[in-house]
Amino acid sequence: MKVMRLFIDTFLLFIMLQSAASSAPHSPLFPWCQLQGKFHLNGMHKAGDLVLGGLFEMHFFSLFPDLLFTSEPQQPTCHGFDVLGFRQAQTMAFAIDEINKNAKLLPNVTLGYSLYDNCVELGIGFRAAMALISGEQEQIMLDKNCVGSPPVLGLVGDSSSTRTIAISSVLGLYRVPMVSFFASCSCLSDRKRFPSFFRTIPSDAFQVRAMIQILKYFEWTWAGLLVSDDDYGLHAARSFQSDLSWSGGGCLAYLEVLPWGNDPRELRRIVEVIQKSTARVVIVFAHESHVIDLMEEVVRQNLSGLQWLASEAWSTAAVLHTPALMPYLGGTLGIAIRRGEIPGLRDYLLKIHPNVNQFWEFTFQCRFAPPPAGWVENGGTLCTGEEDLQSVETEFLDVSNLRPEYNVYKAVYALAHALDDMLKCEPGRGPFSENSCATLQTLQPWQLVYYLENVKFTTSFGDQVSFDENGDALPIYDVMNWLWHPDGRTEVLNVGDVRTLAFNVEELRLDEEKIFWNFDLKQPTRSMCSENCPPGTRMVRKKGEPECCFDCIPCSEGKISNASSGCPEGFWSSPQRDQCVLKQTVFLSYEEPLGICLTAASLLGTFICAVVLGIFVYHRRTPIVKANNSELSFQLLLSLKLCFLCSLLFIGRPRLWTCQLRHAAFGISFVLCVSCILVKTMVVLAVFKASKPGGGASLKWFGVSQQRGTVLVLTSVQAAICIVWLVLSSPMPHKNTQYHNDKIVYECAMGSAVGFSVLLGYIGLLAIISFLIAFLVRNLPDHFNEAKLITFSMLIFCAVWVAFVPAYISSPGKHADAVEVFAILASSFSLLVALFAPKCFIILLMPERNTKKAIMDRGNKNTAQH
Numbered sequence: 001m002k003v004m005r006l007f008i009d010t011f012l013l014f015i016m017l018q019s020a021a022s023s024a025p026h027s028p029l030f031p032w033c034q035l036q037g038k039f040h041l042n043g044m045h046k047a048g049d050l051v052l053g054g055l056f057e058m059h060f061f062s063l064f065p066d067l068l069f070t071s072e073p074q075q076p077t078c079h080g081f082d083v084l085g086f087r088q089a090q091t092m093a094f095a096i097d098e099i100n101k102n103a104k105l106l107p108n109v110t111l112g113y114s115l116y117d118n119c120v121e122l123g124i125g126f127r128a129a130m131a132l133i134s135g136e137q138e139q140i141m142l143d144k145n146c147v148g149s150p151p152v153l154g155l156v157g158d159s160s161s162t163r164t165i166a167i168s169s170v171l172g173l174y175r176v177p178m179v180s181f182f183a184s185c186s187c188l189s190d191r192k193r194f195p196s197f198f199r200t201i202p203s204d205a206f207q208v209r210a211m212i213q214i215l216k217y218f219e220w221t222w223a224g225l226l227v228s229d230d231d232y233g234l235h236a237a238r239s240f241q242s243d244l245s246w247s248g249g250g251c252l253a254y255l256e257v258l259p260w261g262n263d264p265r266e267l268r269r270i271v272e273v274i275q276k277s278t279a280r281v282v283i284v285f286a287h288e289s290h291v292i293d294l295m296e297e298v299v300r301q302n303l304s305g306l307q308w309l310a311s312e313a314w315s316t317a318a319v320l321h322t323p324a325l326m327p328y329l330g331g332t333l334g335i336a337i338r339r340g341e342i343p344g345l346r347d348y349l350l351k352i353h354p355n356v357n358q359f360w361e362f363t364f365q366c367r368f369a370p371p372p373a374g375w376v377e378n379g380g381t382l383c384t385g386e387e388d389l390q391s392v393e394t395e396f397l398d399v400s401n402l403r404p405e406y407n408v409y410k411a412v413y414a415l416a417h418a419l420d421d422m423l424k425c426e427p428g429r430g431p432f433s434e435n436s437c438a439t440l441q442t443l444q445p446w447q448l449v450y451y452l453e454n455v456k457f458t459t460s461f462g463d464q465v466s467f468d469e470n471g472d473a474l475p476i477y478d479v480m481n482w483l484w485h486p487d488g489r490t491e492v493l494n495v496g497d498v499r500t501l502a503f504n505v506e507e508l509r510l511d512e513e514k515i516f517w518n519f520d521l522k523q524p525t526r527s528m529c530s531e532n533c534p535p536g537t538r539m540v541r542k543k544g545e546p547e548c549c550f551d552c553i554p555c556s557e558g559k560i561s562n563a564s565s566g567c568p569e570g571f572w573s574s575p576q577r578d579q580c581v582l583k584q585t586v587f588l589s590y591e592e593p594l595g596i597c598l599t600a601a602s603l604l605g606t607f608i609c610a611v612v613l614g615i616f617v618y619h620r621r622t623p624i625v626k627a628n629n630s631e632l633s634f635q636l637l638l639s640l641k642l643c644f645l646c647s648l649l650f651i652g653r654p655r656l657w658t659c660q661l662r663h664a665a666f667g668i669s670f671v672l673c674v675s676c677i678l679v680k681t682m683v684v685l686a687v688f689k690a691s692k693p694g695g696g697a698s699l700k701w702f703g704v705s706q707q708r709g710t711v712l713v714l715t716s717v718q719a720a721i722c723i724v725w726l727v728l729s730s731p732m733p734h735k736n737t738q739y740h741n742d743k744i745v746y747e748c749a750m751g752s753a754v755g756f757s758v759l760l761g762y763i764g765l766l767a768i769i770s771f772l773i774a775f776l777v778r779n780l781p782d783h784f785n786e787a788k789l790i791t792f793s794m795l796i797f798c799a800v801w802v803a804f805v806p807a808y809i810s811s812p813g814k815h816a817d818a819v820e821v822f823a824i825l826a827s828s829f830s831l832l833v834a835l836f837a838p839k840c841f842i843i844l845l846m847p848e849r850n851t852k853k854a855i856m857d858r859g860n861k862n863t864a865q866h
Contacts, residue, residue, distance in 0.1 A: 040075050041116050041128050044089060046096070048112020049440065052415055053132035054092050055118050055125055055157030055167070057085035058358075062119035078119035081362040083396045084404075085159075087349070088181070089115045091405040092156055094348040095412035106420050109440065114152060122163050129155065129167045133176050133445075153419070153445050154179065154452075156411045159404070161185035161232040168197045175446030179414055181407035182337075184312065185231045186239060189470040196449045198467050200407040200414065201312075202475040204232070204285075206506075207335050208239040210477050210498035211283060211309060212247055213508040214333060220281045221250030221548050222529040223309070224274060226294070228286035229257045232313070236285040251529065251548035253279035258290040267297040274303060280527040281307045288314040295325050303328070307525050310334030315480050316403065318395065321490035330484030331518030335477045339494065340406030340461045346399045354385035363387075363394055401492075410465050410473075418451035475500040479508075483516040535578030536560075557741055572742040585735070587746040588651050588814040588821075595651050598821045605644035605828055612836050613637040619843050624850045632680045632707060636835070639673035643828040647821045659731040659748035664722040666824060667759040671718035673831065674763060674797075675711045678770040681790050683707065685777050718762055725755030736813065745813035764801060770794050786835070793834035800827045 042058060060080030067073055096111045114132060118125030135151040154177040158164045164183035171178050172195045179198045180188075186205035188194055215223060225240055227233030237255055244250055254273055259266045271294070274282060284291055291314045308329055314320065315334025354360050357368055366383040367375050376382070389397065399405075425437030431450055432438070438447040456466040467473060479496040496510035517523055533539055533552035538559065542549045555577040559566045567573055567580035574581050589595045616633055619625050625633070646669050649662035729752035736745040750756050771794035777787040804823040811819045842849050 041124070041131060042078060042119075043114060043116040043128070044093065045114045046093070046112045048096075048100075048110040050109060050419065051112040051114055051152045052092075052096065052412065053129075053152035053155040053157075054089060054113060054115040055128055055155060055159075055163075056089040056092075056115060057082050057120050057159055058089060058117035059085075059119045062121045062124060076119070076121070076124060078117060078124075081358045083359070083362060083394070085117075086359055087396050088159075088405055088408050089117075090349060090352070091342065091345060091402075091408045092412050094342070094345055095409050095416075097348070098344070099413070099416045105416055106423070109419070109423065111416065118158060118160075118163065120160070122166055125158055125160075125163045126167055126170075129171065133171065133174060153177075153443070153448055154415045156181065156408060156415070158183060160230075161188065161235075162230050164188065164197075165194075165231055168194045172196050175444075175449055177415070177418075177445060177449050177452050179411040179452070181411050182404055185235050187231060187235050189472055191470055194471070196446070198411075198414070198452055198471040198473075200410040200465065200473045201337060202477060203470075203472050204236050205239055205243075206475040206500065207312060207477060208236055208243055209247075209506050210335055210479075210508070211311075212240075212243055212250075213498055213506050214309065214479070215244075215250055215281070216247070217508055217510065218524045220307075220524075220527040222253055222279045222527045223250060223281040223283055224254045224256070224277055224279045225252050226256050226258055226270065226282065226284045226286060228290050229260055232287070233257065233285050236311070240283075240285075245547065251546035253277045253529065253546075258286050258294060262293045264297070267293060268301075270294070271297045271301050271303055274298075274306070275301065278529065280305065280525045281309060283309040283311075284314070285311040286313065288317040288319060291317070291320060295320065295328065298328055299324060305519070305525075307527070308332040310480075312337050312477065316401065316492055321482070321492075323488055326482075326484045326488075326490055327518075330482055330490075331516050332482040333495075333515070334480040334482075335498070336480045336494075337403040337407060337478070338463065338476050338497075339401060339403050339478055340409070340459065340463065342399065342402055342406065342409050343460060345402070345405070346397060349397055349399075350389050352389065354383065354387070359396075360385075360387070363389070363392060363396065406461070410459060410463070413457065413459065414452065414455050414465055414467075415448070417457045418448055418455045421455065422447060422451045479510060481515050484518065536576045570744070583737075583742060583744045585744045585746050586740075586814055587653055588817040590652055594818055598818065598825070599648065599651055601825050602644050602647045602821075605825060605832065606641050608832060609637050609641040609644060612832070612840060613641075615840055615843060616836075619850070622843065622850045624839055624842055631704065632676050632683070632711075633836075635711065636673060636676040636680070636831075639669055639676060640828055640832050642669040643673055643824060647824045650817045650821045650824075654733040654746055654748045656732055659733055660726055662748065663731065663756065663759060664719075664726065666820075667718050667722055667763065668715060670763050670824075670827075671766060672711065672715045673828075674766040674770060675714040677790055677794070677831070677835075678714070678766055678773070679707050679710050681770055681773045681777065681787060682710075684787055685773060714766065718759070721755070721758050721762060725752055725759070728752065729755060739812040747813055747817070760801070760805075764798070767794055767798055767801070771798060789835050789838065793831045796830035796834065797827045800830065 058081070059078035060082050062076045062078045064076045065074040092115060093113060096113050099105055100110055116125075116128035116132070118128060132152045132155060155167075155171070156179050158167060158180060159182035161183045162185075164178070164180050165185065165188065168178050168180075168188065172193070175196050177196045177198060179200065181200050183199060184201050184204045184207060186203045186208075188197055188199065189203050189205070215221070225237060227237045234257075237257075240252065241255070244252065254277055256270045256273060258270070284294070286294075291310075304327065306328070308331075310332055312335050315332075315336045320329060352359060360383055361367055364381075364383060364387045366381045366387075368383045371380065371382060402409075422438050422443065423440060425431075427437055428435050430437035432447065438444070453467060453471075456464070458464050464474060476497060476499040478494050479498060481493050481495045483491040483493050485491065493514055493516075495512075495514045496508065498506055498508050501507050517525075519525055529546065529549040530539075530542075530551070533550075536555055537552040538555045539550040540553050541547055542551060555573065557573060560573050560577055560580055570583055571580040572583045573579075588598075590599060613634065616625055616630065616637065620630055642665070646662065646665040649658050649665060652658070731748045731751040734747055734749035736747055739745050771791060774787045774790035774794060800823055804819065807819045808816055808823075
């Protein structure tokens with residue numbers, strides 16, 4: 001807010017001055033070309049056909065006098081010569097000199113420059129920018145008609161995002177192009193606010209994403225963020241907060257804003273926050289002056305064991321490479337501006353004239369005459385102008401690590417190439433109204449904006465330069481690492497780079513073998529709020545904490561650690577909950593104990609039926625076999641054998657044919673069995689009636705043919721029920737997942753519950769009728785009658801199937817098949833034992849009772865008793 005308020009006040013002041021100058025009458029009080037008051041600006045100038053402007057930090061700070069307004073206000077003074085800022089300005093001068101010597105680029109056109117020092121002060125930088133675009137260059141005296149050197153066509157600078165925002169906002173109103181080499185705030189990509197702004201440094205939005213790539217590469221999901229209290233830092237903080245969670249790169253443990261100036265209390269509080277946090281990675285998105293103040297407090301509190309991640313503003317700052325700081329900052333990883341090479345720059349820098357007083361005095365630690373009071377007396381030397389630059393070690397001449405300078409170089413060449421393209425325009429084929437072109441005499445700054453948007457060239461270092469739709473350069477950064485040698489030497493190594501590929505995907509390339517880690521194990525530190533959950537557990541966020549902070553609880557059934565949506569269909573979690581495995585398919589199998597027992601019981605029942613049938617066939621002429629209707633007995637034994645065998649259809653993997661056949665075979669076999677029993681009972685009743693006077697006619701209806709016909713008709717009804725069921729809604733195999741979560745029950749879907757109910761109901765109806773008739777004739781003479789045995793067998797039969805219904809309904813899956821098989825076997829055994837065990841006992845063990853006389857005597861005895 002303070003910055004914007006200062007900008008607005010300065011801008012309004014400028015408009016008022018311009019308005020007053022343009023509206024005042026031509027008089028000695030209001031001369032057309034005279035500035036109201038003198039405002040001295042430090043600068044470098046060179047005349048030319050076309051002039052480019054530049055804004056650079058050639059001093060570290062400025063001092064403003066007290067504004068009492070009782071006398072003429074004094075000018076602010078700049079202090080602390082910045083040799084690197086001066087080198088950046090000299091790089092622009094070199095680039096323009098090189099372009100003027102290039103016959104292929106801007107032939108017959110001489111470029112000039114006008115470069116100003118902003119003294120790291122918005123007001124001074126803004127005033128310099130206004131002087132440049134309005135033609136009020138102090139070294140060029142304008143005549144009374146305001147004729148002189150033309151205003152600049154474009155500016156290179158500024159280095160600060162805050163100053164650039166203010167200056168570019170005004171330049172955008174006049175569509176004057178401004179190409180910054182160091183202002184990286186992502187807010188400057190807003191084309192509506194800054195329509196004529198360009199830059200050769202990537203946007204901070206990309207720098208933030210580049211840092212996130214580093215965090216993800218080393219799996220640092222828990223980091224602290226420190227930012228400067230300006231547009232550079234605050235916009236970066238917003239980008240981090242949005243991009244970090246969106247990309248899944250981690251969470252911020254804390255976010256602190258570094259104060260301007262040395263505020264010991266606030267710095268102490270911030271360092272205490274860092275110390276208390278479990279985050280071992282600290283990202284600092286600030287200027288080197290902020291970092292210097294911060295690191296002094298870090299050393300004071302002896303806060304070591306941290307991994308620092310530096311933004312491009314301080315990632316290569318030599319001022320931090322001190323023996324006191326390197327135990328803490330050694331191993332720092334940082335994002336740095338792309339390094340480049342500028343051939344011939346060092347030779348150009350060696351030609352600096354001694355008349356550049358401040359540079360010469362700073363470099364040789366001398367003073368030109370007249371020196372300050374006491375300078376010579378205190379051992380100071382006087383500058384002679386004959387000093388040799390090559391004889392001193394100065395960072396000014398070190399061109400091995402050109403980064404901001406390389407961006408300045410590209411910015412100047414971008415403007416030059418745009419001017420060259422503009423002046424090469426063929427009349428009648430230009431981009432402006434009526435296909436016109438700009439000429440050297442008529443060109444306007446806004447016309448240069450059009451060509452800047454389309455400029456594209458390659459530097460001698462091999463880098464391609466162009467601007468996207470937002471005026472941003474192609475995003476690429478170097479990744480730097482601070483190497484701390486055992487002998488105390490410090491070296492900043494390039495260990496990789498980050499660049500944007502197609503579809504805005506960032507690619508990080510690192511040479512891990514080159515990276516120096518300032519930790520005992522010489523390995524990357526771990527920085528997590530919560531350790532990764534072990535297999536078989538899942539994350540549960542801690543209430544009120546970022547998403548990177550969580551507890552681990554066991555996974556629920558059907559889910560595993562790395563699949564929040566659960567296992568896919570047909571799969572289930574393993575007992576350890578660490579992987580999805582195929583669900584077990586279960587059915588009543590021949591291999592399991594239950595299936596083996598039921599199969600054995602079925603075969604045993606079949607075998608017994610065969611043995612009994614053999615006994616009856618062998619003894620078919622004996623009285624006991626004849627007396628009990630041998631043909632129906634044979635039919636009954638065969639039907640019981642079928643009942644035993646049909647139970648095998650319920651065991652094994654369900655298939656279409658077994659599903660369709662099992663209930664049909666079961667229903668028809670049991671109806672055949674019960675029909676035989678019913679007919680036997682009816683025959684007993686008929687024989688008894690025929691034995692009475694006048695009852696002989698009853699045997700006509702129960703002859704052999706009628707017995708066979710009755711059995712056939714009753715069985716055919718069940719066959720018809722089965723056929724209708726199979727045609728309308730046939731049973732079929734079905735994989736049921738409702739009974740068990742971790743198992744698939746392979747069963748036969750009934751198809752129609754009505755069909756199954758009718759089938760069972762018909763069997764039950766015949767069984768009840770047989771039971772009732774047998775019960776009525778249970779006390780008839782024994783030599784005519786087996787009604788007692790039939791009554792007993794039917795009682796057991798009905799009891800089994802009455803118990804079967806609730807048991808079948810409540811038994812899921814294969815257990816339902818087991819219940820049905822058990823009911824079949826139990827009812828079959830009850831009939832077999834109840835009806836045939838007494839007869840076999842007599843035939844085999846008591847043959848003396850298997851005679852006609854014995855049977856008749858017993859019948860007469862029973863009759864006498866009744």
